[in-house]
Amino acid sequence: MRSHTTRRKFIGTAAALPAVGAAARMKPEPTLAGAEVYTRFGVRPFINGVGTVTVYGGSLMPPEVVRAMDEASRYFVMVPELQRKAGEHLAKLIGVPAAMVTAGAASSITVATTACVIRNDRSKLPMLPDTTGLPNEVIQPKAHRSGYEAQIRLVGVKVIEVETVEELEGAIGPRTAMLFYMNRADGDGRISRQDFLRIGKERNVPTFNDAAADVPPVSRLSSIVKEGFDLVAFSGGKGMRGPQSTGLLLGRKDLIEAAMPAISPAGGIGRGMKVGKEEIVGLVAAVERFLRLDHQAEWRMFENRIADIIHVLSSVPGVKAVQEVPKIANEIPHLAVSWDESERKLTAQQALEQLRDGEPPIAVLPRGKGQLLISVWMMQANEHKTVARRLREIFTAA
Numbered sequence: 001m002r003s004h005t006t007r008r009k010f011i012g013t014a015a016a017l018p019a020v021g022a023a024a025r026m027k028p029e030p031t032l033a034g035a036e037v038y039t040r041f042g043v044r045p046f047i048n049g050v051g052t053v054t055v056y057g058g059s060l061m062p063p064e065v066v067r068a069m070d071e072a073s074r075y076f077v078m079v080p081e082l083q084r085k086a087g088e089h090l091a092k093l094i095g096v097p098a099a100m101v102t103a104g105a106a107s108s109i110t111v112a113t114t115a116c117v118i119r120n121d122r123s124k125l126p127m128l129p130d131t132t133g134l135p136n137e138v139i140q141p142k143a144h145r146s147g148y149e150a151q152i153r154l155v156g157v158k159v160i161e162v163e164t165v166e167e168l169e170g171a172i173g174p175r176t177a178m179l180f181y182m183n184r185a186d187g188d189g190r191i192s193r194q195d196f197l198r199i200g201k202e203r204n205v206p207t208f209n210d211a212a213a214d215v216p217p218v219s220r221l222s223s224i225v226k227e228g229f230d231l232v233a234f235s236g237g238k239g240m241r242g243p244q245s246t247g248l249l250l251g252r253k254d255l256i257e258a259a260m261p262a263i264s265p266a267g268g269i270g271r272g273m274k275v276g277k278e279e280i281v282g283l284v285a286a287v288e289r290f291l292r293l294d295h296q297a298e299w300r301m302f303e304n305r306i307a308d309i310i311h312v313l314s315s316v317p318g319v320k321a322v323q324e325v326p327k328i329a330n331e332i333p334h335l336a337v338s339w340d341e342s343e344r345k346l347t348a349q350q351a352l353e354q355l356r357d358g359e360p361p362i363a364v365l366p367r368g369k370g371q372l373l374i375s376v377w378m379m380q381a382n383e384h385k386t387v388a389r390r391l392r393e394i395f396t397a398a
Contacts, residue, residue: 029360031380046361047383051330051375052213056363058237058244059378061282065242068285069278077277079265086280087256090248090287095222098256101236101280102247102263103273105212108233109151111270112249113138115231115258116178116206117155122261128269129156135177139168139205141196143189144182146210152180155269165195172203183211183224184329197228206230206255212247213329215239216295221287225251242286243279302333305376305384309335312388316395318343324373335374337391346398348372354394355387362387 035045052059061069083101090099102108117134118124124134138152142161149159157177162168168179168191179200186193200207209229214220216239224232229251236246249259263270306323313321324336341347348366355362364387365373376384 029383029386031383032360044361046356046363047387048378049355049362049364049374049376049387051365051377052235052238054237054244058235059239059241060380061243061286062241062289064289065282065285069243069282072278072281075277079275079277079280080260082277082280083260083263083275086284087260090284091250093287093291094250096225096250098253099248099250100256100260100263101275101283102233102249103275104237104245104247105210105233105235106148106151106247107263107270107273108247108249109148109208109210110154110273111259111262112208112231112233112255113152113155113157113178114262114269115255116208117157118262119258120254122258125261125266125268129154131156135175137171137173137175138178138180139171139176140180140182141168141185141189141191143191144180144185146182146185148210162191164190165199168196168199169203172199172205176203176205179205179207181207181209181229183209183214186328200230201228206252209233213238214331215290216331218290218293218295221248221250221291231255236283236286240283240286240290242283246275246279246283248283248287299333302376305379306333306335309374309376309384309388309391312385312392313337313395316392319395330375330377332375332377335376337372337374339370339395341370344370344395344398346395351391351394355390358390360386362390 029047032045032047038045048056050056087098087100091097102111114125114128117128117131117136136157137160138157139160139162142163145161152159160171162171179196181196197207207229208231209224210233211220211224212233212235215234221234231249231251234240234248234250236242236248237244249256262268264272264274303323310321310323313319319337319339321335321337324334325331326334339346348369348371351372352364352366355364367373374387379387
């Protein structure tokens with residue numbers, strides 16, 4: 001069953017949630033105990049039942065990633081050299097022609113656009129966002145409008161929206177720098193993935209795919225490039241659990257070469273998109289871990305967590321809880337909970353607020369009348385059992 005909850009909806013809804021309220025007098029979850037690094041500022045950590053969204057801090061870095069960053073912090077290196085060598089290492093690991101570490105998936109969009117505008121003429125980089133005399137249009141299917149178009153426009157280009165194959169072919173011309181595709185919108189609109197790639201190849205226009213939240217599965221790291229997309233972006237701090245402020249840009253070697261000087265510490269359009277030596281090393285460690293991880297065992301763990309919650313809620317009349325896996329983006333088991341709001345006298349917003357305002361705070365995602373979507377992906381230890389207990393208490397009281 002396909003979930004209609006997308007990365008953009010995750011981010012938008014999470015950002016709109018009110019701040020965490022006053023705590024109930026309950027024993028804190030052990031995994032949240034000792035969080036003085038935050039609580040000393042008056043900031044309350046919470047159990048993440050939403051997923052790897054930026055506004056909640058993305059993901060939690062595993063010990064080997066933290067250790068790599070700590071080790072990297074003890075030495076000085078030439079960052080451009082590290083960026084290049086780390087990119088070569090990542091490209092070999094993943095099985096793609098070239099790679100580079102960026103300051104997040106949004107940063108990848110900007111530096112990819114820059115690469116497609118200047119191509120191999122590095123002398124044009126300092127003039128951006130003045131694109132006089134350069135290709136300065138990016139075409140995207142209207143159904144793939146993402147909210148990240150600003151990252152394209154930073155380079156000084158115009159975004160052209162099209163709805164049909166005929167419109168796409170007619171829009172391409174000498175001013176076209178790149179074709180933009182949103183991976184999670186695959187199947188939306190009237191332009192197929194196959195036609196999009198075919199037209200890009202036939203017209204010799206680079207194709208870019210924003211697949212920020214689209215791992216796991218691990219195969220997707222290489223499959224989109226092998227499929228024919230010239231550039232592909234992934235978030236480093238989501239499913240791969242690297243540093244939150246990192247991303248991956250993968251693809252054609254000549255375009256990655258053009259993108260390298262478009263990011264800090266070089267000057268120009270990407271100067272503010274700094275990736276420190278610790279973050280580069282941390283993302284490499286995260287990718288290495290991600291590639292060797294037993295993803296089947298991890299999947300079973302998620303299913304077991306969901307089964308535990310379903311078992312607890314099965315004793316509550318009128319509440320339905322089922323496992324659900326999105327077709328693409330955040331493609332891991334989720335828990336969908338639904339009930340009749342009028343019968344239970346409890347709205348989805350009220351349930352969300354009670355979870356958020358309790359102790360420990362729990363963040364989940366409302367997705368309609370009498371519906372919650374819960375991700376167990378970023379939960380630790382037995383936090384899912386705390387979530388199950390709190391849900392049962394809330395529904396029973398209602």
